[in-house]
Structure formats: C-alpha cells, structure tokens
Amino acid sequence: MFQTKPTESTSQGWMANKEKKQNVYFMKAKYEVDDEFYTNYHEIKKELDDYKSHFKGKIVVCPCNDGKKSNFYHYFKLNFKELELQKLITTTFNINDQNAKGTKIEITTKEKKETQLHGRGDFRSDEIREIIAQGDIIVTNPPFSLFRDLIEIVESEKKKFLIVGGTYSITYKMIFELYEKGKIWLGNNQVNIFTRPDGTKKRFSNISWFTNLKSIKHLEPIKLTKRYKNNEHKYPEYDNYKAIEVTSYKDIPIDYYGIIGVPLTFFLRHNPAQFNILGCDFQIKEKYPELVKQDFTQSNTKSAVLNGQEMFTRIIVQRKNGLMPRIKLQNQF
Structure with a gap:
C-alpha cells in the first residue's frame, strides 16, 4: 500500500480546490426552504429495514423533522413494537416562522407525549444537543448544507446514526478522515425521490445514507466478474x-x-x-x-x-x- 506523506492541506473537499459544475446547488444552500427536502417513506423503509437488529431496546432520536408529517416519525411509530424500541423522540423546526417554537414528541410503549421546546428546534442549539445526547441512534435527513454540522455533533456525542446527505460529502476532509478510520461509511442504498415543503417532488442521483451501523451487506465483498486482460x-x-x-x-x-x-x-x-x-x-x-x-x-x-x-x-x-x-x-x- 502507498504510505501517506504528511500534508498541511486544509481542503474540505473538491469545492475547496475548484468549482464543479455538478452539485454546486447544495454547496450554496442555507438553512432555508430551498434547502429542505423530505425523505419519502419507502426510501426510509428500504434502508432502515436492513438495520432492524440495531434498534432493539434503543432510544431513537430524529431531529430536523417536520413533526407528525415526517416519514421518519411515521416509520418508527408504525414499526415501534416490531423494532422493540425503548423510546422514539422527534423534534420539529418551523422553517417558515422565525418566531415559532419547536416541538418535541416522545413515544414509548406506555404513552405519547408532545411538548413545546424553548427554542425553534435547530439541532445545533444546546436544547436539541441535549436531546441528541439522550439517544442511542440518531436518524434523520438534515438540510444538505448543514450535513457536516450534524455529523460533527453525533460524532462528538459518540452516537450511532443513519443520516441522509449528498454522496459527494464523503470527499470533505472531516468526513473522509472518519471514513479512513472506519468510523463512517455509506449505507446500502441511495435516496432518489424527495418531497419539497410545497409538496412537489424532486429526483436526485447523488444522495446517500451515512452511517456507523453494520448490515449484512457490509460483510460481502464486491463480486468481480470483469477482466482486464484482452479488454x-x-x-x-x-x-x-x-x-x-x-x-x-x-x-x-x-x-x-x-x-x-x-x-x-x-x-x-x-x-x-x-x-x-x-x-x-x-x-x-x-x-x-x-x-x-x-x-x-x-x-x-x-x-x-x-x-x-x-x-x-x-x-x-x-x-x-x-x-x-x-x-x-x-x-x-
């Protein structure tokens, strides 16, 4: 194997070196409506069903959600008993109203409780970070422009996670270093169809799950069938x-x-x-x-x-x- 030479590079990914024609949309996005894309239920189920054994007896926290409209909320609520969850906690963030308070929804086998947050529900706030600290597994789809912020938080809290982000994000310095250390990898599927806040659909070909949960597919090598010789x-x-x-x-x-x-x-x-x-x-x-x-x-x-x-x-x-x-x-x- 090649031995890495020490470098003082501070590159955060390919955007630090040059502008690419693809995916620039995401890099310019802010925490605004145009940065919000909601994950469809079938996309969530397709991926999360591969990790069912990890959820038994665990507290799942879903920040960055749109309350009861969130398909993450629906998935875990509908499959609560099958997954044998201890608790589900979801938080909301009202992207349209700067003065609106966020909401926390908690579900256990005994009760469902809904309370108002002190702040807006921004996952970067101390209030939501405290909620994240309570969880065992963090599952969500953050605004694409804030993906690295959430990864940094869950890593600092040493949490297990399944988080949706642009596949290109793996080239960011921080994410790539985590990958090289075996602390993060891509999930089993890409996420293709998203819903905007206005209800319209948008298709992408470059969005993936990032996780530190193992599934059976991670134990399988790539099946190589092609040959270089004569080709x-x-x-x-x-x-x-x-x-x-x-x-x-x-x-x-x-x-x-x-x-x-x-x-x-x-x-x-x-x-x-x-x-x-x-x-x-x-x-x-x-x-x-x-x-x-x-x-x-x-x-x-x-x-x-x-x-x-x-x-x-x-x-x-x-x-x-x-x-x-x-x-x-x-x-x-």
Whole structure:
C-alpha cells in the first residue's frame, strides 16, 4: 500500500480546490426552504429495514423533522413494537416562522407525549444537543448544507446514526478522515425521490445514507466478474495520473491489482478487507507524487483527466491482494 506523506492541506473537499459544475446547488444552500427536502417513506423503509437488529431496546432520536408529517416519525411509530424500541423522540423546526417554537414528541410503549421546546428546534442549539445526547441512534435527513454540522455533533456525542446527505460529502476532509478510520461509511442504498415543503417532488442521483451501523451487506465483498486482460481498451489510463479509469464498481476487473479510479458510488459497496483507499483524485499530487505523469502539461488541475476532459471526483483505490512491494514505501500489506 502507498504510505501517506504528511500534508498541511486544509481542503474540505473538491469545492475547496475548484468549482464543479455538478452539485454546486447544495454547496450554496442555507438553512432555508430551498434547502429542505423530505425523505419519502419507502426510501426510509428500504434502508432502515436492513438495520432492524440495531434498534432493539434503543432510544431513537430524529431531529430536523417536520413533526407528525415526517416519514421518519411515521416509520418508527408504525414499526415501534416490531423494532422493540425503548423510546422514539422527534423534534420539529418551523422553517417558515422565525418566531415559532419547536416541538418535541416522545413515544414509548406506555404513552405519547408532545411538548413545546424553548427554542425553534435547530439541532445545533444546546436544547436539541441535549436531546441528541439522550439517544442511542440518531436518524434523520438534515438540510444538505448543514450535513457536516450534524455529523460533527453525533460524532462528538459518540452516537450511532443513519443520516441522509449528498454522496459527494464523503470527499470533505472531516468526513473522509472518519471514513479512513472506519468510523463512517455509506449505507446500502441511495435516496432518489424527495418531497419539497410545497409538496412537489424532486429526483436526485447523488444522495446517500451515512452511517456507523453494520448490515449484512457490509460483510460481502464486491463480486468481480470483469477482466482486464484482452479488454485493456475499456480501462484507459488517465492523462495525468498512472491509474486506470473504471466507470462503475461493477466493472472493476478481477485480474488487475494496479491503481484504479472509481466514482463515489464505489463506497456503496466498498469492503475494507478487499480494497485499500488511497484517497481522492485531488489529493494525489501531494500524497502520491509518484503517480503523477510528469509530461502532463495541464498542471493547473488536480482532478483526474481522461481524453482531455476533467472527470468528476474519482476515488483512487487498489486491491489488497497481490500488492507488489515498493522499495521506497513502507507499511506493505
């Protein structure tokens, strides 16, 4: 495996280095109506059903919710007995009224209690942080622009969690470091359909679950069926890096042990026992200069470039089996 060189980089992800055409909408969003997208019930059920064993006897807290309209509330209320929950706590935040107080709803096997909060219900407030501290598992869909804030809170409180966020968020420095330490990973499914506060629907292809709960799928390696030999033309090398492009984790060749670049969706099926994560493409110049092609003239970009086109963020990985030792690098597998 490549040994990481110390770096003073303060990059928070690809937006710290350059502007991408995709997903800029989320990066500019504030805690406003246009930053609010409500998760549909079937999307919640599809993911959470894989973690049923984790909820037994636990207190689940759902901040960032729209009270009884929230599908997180509906899921846990409808499945309370089956999941054998100890308690469900949901909090509300009125996004339309700056003076409105939030609400806390508590459900146990014995009662359902609804009380008014002292503040608006912002999960960053001391009041909601105290409620989060009471829970065992935090499950919610925060405003996309505040995703990192919530991850930082649940991490500091050492909570288990299932939180919806942009898949690209994994390239943020803080999130990526948590991933590398095995403290966070992507869930089993992406979230595709959301509802706006006005009732209209919006489809996305880049939203995932972030979690530190294990499911059976995380024990399964990616099934590799494609071959590199005699198909080299399907795996071109980048113009600027000594790594080949693999357009989908499903296309990773079983007979290739070199360095490859894969899209962010690779994390949906990544098994740490199978692949080593070297980093994001924009980290390569600093961390692994030996992978940089010195004859590449467009030195102003850090992204992987293929056929003259700058690629959307690529994750640079390598199979763990069959790594060849390198003289100047240590900590080999």
